Amino acid sequence: MEISRRKFLKLCGATAGAAVLGSTLLPTSKGIAQGTELSSGTKYGMAVDLRACENSRACDGLYPCVHACKAVNITPANSYWLYVIESEEISYAKRLPRLCMHCDNPPCVKVCPVGATYKRADGLVLVDYQRCIGCRLCAVACPYGARYFNWKWPTKEEIEKIQRESWEKVEEAWKKIGKEVPLASKAIENPRPAGVIEKCTFCVHRIEKGLKPACVVACPAEVLHFGDINNPNSEISKTLKEKKWFRLLEEFGTKPNVFYLV
Amino acid sequence: MVEEKILHPMMYTGRNFYLLIAVLLAAIAWFGFAYYTQLRYGLGVTGMNEPVYWGIYIASFIFFVGVAHGGIAISAAVRILKLETYRPIARMGEVLTVVSLILAGMMIIFDLGRPDRVLNLFRFGRWQSPLAWDVIIISAYFMASVTFMYLGLREDLPACARKFPTRRGLYEFLAAGYTGTPREKEVNDKVLWYMSVLIVTMIVLASGGVIPFIFGLQVAQPGWYSAIMPSYFVTGAITSASAAVIIIAAFMRHFFRWEEYIKPEIFKGLANFLRVMVAIYFYFMVSEQLTIRYAGSIPEQVVSQALFFGEFAPLYWSYIILGLFIPFFILVIPQTRTITGIVAAAFLVTVGLWAKRFLIVVPPLTRQLLPAPVIDPVTRQSFIYPPTAIGMYTPTWVEWSLLLGALAIGILLYTLFVKLFPMMELKVVEIKPGAPEIAKAVPPPAPEEVKKASSKCNLCGAEFSSMDECCEHAEKEHKIARASCDMCCEEVKK
Numbered sequence: 001m002e003i004s005r006r007k008f009l010k011l012c013g014a015t016a017g018a019a020v021l022g023s024t025l026l027p028t029s030k031g032i033a034q035g036t037e038l039s040s041g042t043k044y045g046m047a048v049d050l051r052a053c054e055n056s057r058a059c060d061g062l063y064p065c066v067h068a069c070k071a072v073n074i075t076p077a078n079s080y081w082l083y084v085i086e087s088e089e090i091s092y093a094k095r096l097p098r099l100c101m102h103c104d105n106p107p108c109v110k111v112c113p114v115g116a117t118y119k120r121a122d123g124l125v126l127v128d129y130q131r132c133i134g135c136r137l138c139a140v141a142c143p144y145g146a147r148y149f150n151w152k153w154p155t156k157e158e159i160e161k162i163q164r165e166s167w168e169k170v171e172e173a174w175k176k177i178g179k180e181v182p183l184a185s186k187a188i189e190n191p192r193p194a195g196v197i198e199k200c201t202f203c204v205h206r207i208e209k210g211l212k213p214a215c216v217v218a219c220p221a222e223v224l225h226f227g228d229i230n231n232p233n234s235e236i237s238k239t240l241k242e243k244k245w246f247r248l249l250e251e252f253g254t255k256p257n258v259f260y261l262v
Numbered sequence: 263m264v265e266e267k268i269l270h271p272m273m274y275t276g277r278n279f280y281l282l283i284a285v286l287l288a289a290i291a292w293f294g295f296a297y298y299t300q301l302r303y304g305l306g307v308t309g310m311n312e313p314v315y316w317g318i319y320i321a322s323f324i325f326f327v328g329v330a331h332g333g334i335a336i337s338a339a340v341r342i343l344k345l346e347t348y349r350p351i352a353r354m355g356e357v358l359t360v361v362s363l364i365l366a367g368m369m370i371i372f373d374l375g376r377p378d379r380v381l382n383l384f385r386f387g388r389w390q391s392p393l394a395w396d397v398i399i400i401s402a403y404f405m406a407s408v409t410f411m412y413l414g415l416r417e418d419l420p421a422c423a424r425k426f427p428t429r430r431g432l433y434e435f436l437a438a439g440y441t442g443t444p445r446e447k448e449v450n451d452k453v454l455w456y457m458s459v460l461i462v463t464m465i466v467l468a469s470g471g472v473i474p475f476i477f478g479l480q481v482a483q484p485g486w487y488s489a490i491m492p493s494y495f496v497t498g499a500i501t502s503a504s505a506a507v508i509i510i511a512a513f514m515r516h517f518f519r520w521e522e523y524i525k526p527e528i529f530k531g532l533a534n535f536l537r538v539m540v541a542i543y544f545y546f547m548v549s550e551q552l553t554i555r556y557a558g559s560i561p562e563q564v565v566s567q568a569l570f571f572g573e574f575a576p577l578y579w580s581y582i583i584l585g586l587f588i589p590f591f592i593l594v595i596p597q598t599r600t601i602t603g604i605v606a607a608a609f610l611v612t613v614g615l616w617a618k619r620f621l622i623v624v625p626p627l628t629r630q631l632l633p634a635p636v637i638d639p640v641t642r643q644s645f646i647y648p649p650t651a652i653g654m655y656t657p658t659w660v661e662w663s664l665l666l667g668a669l670a671i672g673i674l675l676y677t678l679f680v681k682l683f684p685m686m687e688l689k690v691v692e693i694k695p696g697a698p699e700i701a702k703a704v705p706p707p708a709p710e711e712v713k714k715a716s717s718k719c720n721l722c723g724a725e726f727s728s729m730d731e732c733c734e735h736a737e738k739e740h741k742i743a744r745a746s747c748d749m750c751c752e753e754v755k756k
Contacts, residue, residue: 078312080635087633089651098632107482113393114379114386133382134305134375136315137393140627143482145313145634149375152306194304195375249631252481 043123044102044202045229045257046213047236047245049222053084054094056221057176064173065097067166068183068218072203074159074191079148081200082215093260097223099215100125100146100200101248101256108138108147117197123257124202132196139197143249144256146199153194163187170218183217202226229257268686269425271518275681286674293667296660297372305375307660313634314627314655319373321619322665324495325502326366327400327473328615331465332503333358334407337414338458347531350523350690351511356411357679358503358510361672363404368668392475399472403464410457416440417450418688429682466496477622485554485565485626494546501539502615508532508608512601514685523690526601526748527720533604537593540611544586564651565629574625577617585614600746628653721750729753 053059069075069082082099090096102125108117109125116132119125139147154162174181188205192198203213211217216224227236245259266273300307310317333355339345340352371377387394419437423430440446471492477483478491508529515524551569554562569578589607592598633651679685717732718725721740726732733747742750 078635083635085633087650089633098634107480111391111393111479113388113391113397114382115388116382116386131379131382131386132376133379135373135393136375137391137476139313139315141480141482143631145630145632148312149305149315151311152304193376197375 041121041230042228043230043257044207045123045227045236045259046099046202046216047225047239047259047261048097049225049261050093050096051262052221053097053223056219056223058173058220059084059095062169062173064170064181064218064220065215065224067169068214069200071163071166071170072183072187072206072214073201074154074163074187075148075198076150076152076154077158077162078151079198081146081148081198092262096248096260097215098144098146098248099258100202101144101254101258102202104255104257105253107141107143107252107254111137111141113137124204124207125199126201126204127197127199129192129196129198134195134197136197143252143254147197148199150192150194150196150198154191159191174220177220179220181218183214267518267520268523268684268688268690269422271680272422272426272682272684279677279681282677283674286670286677289670290667290674293663293670296663296667300372300660300664301377307658309656309658309661311653311655312636313630313653314624316373316623316627317655318620318657318661318665319369321616321623322668323366323369323373324473324619324622325616326362326369327468328495328499328502328619329506329612330359330362330366330403330407330503331468331499332505332507333362334410334461335465335500335503336507337410338461341455341458342462347525347527350520350525350686351507351528353411353414353685353687354510354514355507356407356414357676357685358506359407360404360411361675361679362506363400363407364675365668365672366400367404368671372664372668392472392479395472396476399464399468403468406457406461406464410454410461412436413450413454413457414687415683417442417447418684421688422684432682465499482631483626484559484561484631485629486622488550488553490546490550490553494543494550497539497543497546498615498618501536501543502612504532504536504539505608505611505615508536509605509612512605512608518685520686523686526752529601529604530599530749533593533599533607536604536608536611537590540586540590540593544582544590547582547586561629561631565626568625568629569621572625574621578621581614581617581621584610585617589614596741596749597743597746599749600743601748603746624655628655716754718752718754719750720752725754726751 058064063084066080066083070080073081075081082097085096085098086094087096102123104119104123106117106119106125109119112118113135114131114133116128117125117138118128134149136149139145139149170181170183203211203215206213212226213224216226225236225239227234229237229240231237239261240259243261245261247256247259250256308317308319336348336355337352337359340348371380374380383394383397387397389395416437417440419433419440420442423433423437426433440450474491474495477486478488480486511524511528511532514520551566554566558566568574589610592603592607630651630653636650636653716727717729719732719735719740721736724732724735726735729747729751732751733744736742736747736750737744740750
């Protein structure tokens with residue numbers, strides 16, 4: 001071999017340099033770049049009226065918000081992007097709707113090794129289903145347990161069954177107060193592939209069309225208020241100014257954007 | 263030839279070898295079926311669920327990374343500190359490191375929901391994620407240990423090429439021009455020394471600096487979120503690794519009749535080291551639990567309660583008794599500190615530390631901060647109401663098959679290495695005083711001389727005419743049982 005040490009080292013250096021240059025040409029993590037422009041412009045948030053939730057008799061055992069979410073987002077059988085905790089372990093509320101808090105300091109985004117979960121400029125924390133490798137570190141990092149994993153491919157029958165059964169529950173709850181469901185049972189077009197993480201998106205496909213999230217619309221008791229919390233004239237900003245609220249597990253430094261009115 | 267005894271496994275292959283290979287291949291075929299099932303149906307075929315997102319794959323991953331540390335640590339220490347006594351087990355440790363790093367990598371791949379996207383870790387890797395650092399440090403560690411093993415092996419390749427003309431091409435190709443001249447040897451040894459320093463640094467980085475941060479940084483998981491994690495993990499890693507090296511060295515010694523090279527002192531030294539490490543590990547466990555129980559937050563206490571009195575209590579307490587106390591006392595009491603005893607203790611420690619890794623990973627995941635719907639492991643259905651903060655996890659046959667299959671792959675790799683390369687550095691026979699070859703060169707000593715000193719007590723230095731006499735003396739003077747007399751009596755060859 002006629003390679004001197006100097007030549008060999010030069011070659012190594014050149015290879016390393018080319019690798020660094022090449023890696024900058026590859027697509028970078030989009031969420032991080034966008035997330036830096038936070039706090040100006042729109043920031044979506046939600047206010048949850050705990051007293052109204054407690055008092056809604058129409059919801060007993062039916063939870064139209066939970067099932068509207070399932071029907072619209074076609075979540076697998078055991079995933080509840082939104083669900084209502086009704087537990088004696090919680091002292092401050094008889095019913096506590098729990099969904100993704102779309103935190104300003106999201107622990108899930110911090111730990112993602114590939115930047116598949118990201119914070120958008122409008123405050124939404126979303127998952128890139130095409131990039132996620134399914135390591136579930138974000139699910140472990142979330143204090144709210146809001147992230148779900150797609151354990152397997154659902155069959156077509158399963159999807160239809162979930163949609164049908166969920167929708168029946170929504171309709172039943174609205175029948176109790178004698179009204180029609182103000183939500184077309186339009187499901188999203190593409191359910192997520194198996195083996196990736198998924199979670200509440202604030203129904204991003206509806207927001208982008210100017211609609212409110214499915215759970216907000218499907219709630220018969222006006223418990224959930226959704227809107228832009230950066231805009232002082234929005235309905236939600238006014239509510240937050242008037243009423244007392246707290247945020248869930250705030251002590252973990254997550255800066256959540258879901259507010260619980262008491 | 264003296265080399266012959268070391269090269270023996272490469273020259274002769276018995277029926278048992280083929281039997282072993284057949285068993286391993288059968289296990290690997292079963293593993294293939296299990297992995298196909300997992301790929302076909304997704305991770306739903308495992309026992310993992312919400313909220314127990316991680317199971318025995320991650321526990322085994324930590325375990326294998328831990329085991330990977332010891333072997334190469336011994337080898338690096340041999341080179342840095344010139345510990346000639348331990349040189350015979352240096353290469354066994356290096357190969358153990360490489361094989362268990364491969365297994366650790368496999369465990370991570372098994373755990374991914376989308377193994378087809380594993381390259382995303384390199385395409386989109388983020389510095390902020392502890393897992394991305396894991397990938398970097400494990401890959402670097404793997405490269406370093408393979409290089410280290412190769413450089414050590416390279417010195418023996420010319421001899422192998424001379425000895426096995428049929429495989430000459432392979433050895434000469436691998437030697438890459440190395441012929442064993444003194445100058446080449448000197449350069450190679452120098453590089454090995456620097457590599458040793460690098461590897462010792464990396465052990466601290468990998469096991470003490472990166473892996474534990476996957477856990478220690480998760481504020482959402484009480485029971486993980488603790489500054490003790492790094493030192494805790496590095497201690498566990500070195501403990502399990504020295505235990506694994508003891509087991510492998512004992513196997514090799516037994517199967518290939520290498521008693522004259524792998525001397526009892528090696529086991530004695532490793533046993534001393536192991537018992538100190540076991541004690542330190544126990545100390546970390548106590549300080550972890552004391553901090554939680556004395557003034558910990560309620561979620562932390564709930565996790566601790568699950569370990570002490572909950573569904574994990576049987577495993578937890580059996581680990582403390584079988585994995586810490588019994589091995590510790592076996593290694594402390596002179597009567598039980600025989601080679602058999604040491605190997606048994608090492609076995610308990612190794613299996614125990616796997617269980618401990620399970621106890622680190624799973625219990626905090628089962629205790630959530632908020633009550634949530636959890637999946638019933640039997641019906642695989644979730645019951646929404648009432649929600650509970652207690653998750654459940656039982657590994658399924660797929661998970662056990664993948665774990666055992668990976669072990670079979672590891673053993674197969676190790677076996678093939680044993681058949682292709684010398685498992686001990688040939689240097690061992692060159693430097694050993696009293697090796698058979700030298701004994702041959704010297705005319706046989708007169709019988710009276712042999713009687714004068716053919717056995718020596720290592721504890722007081724007294725000399726005896728036979729091993730029997732020395733054992734008698736050890737029993738009387740030092741209260742060492744006859745069975746373990748090889749711990750202090752040594753044959754002197756002159």
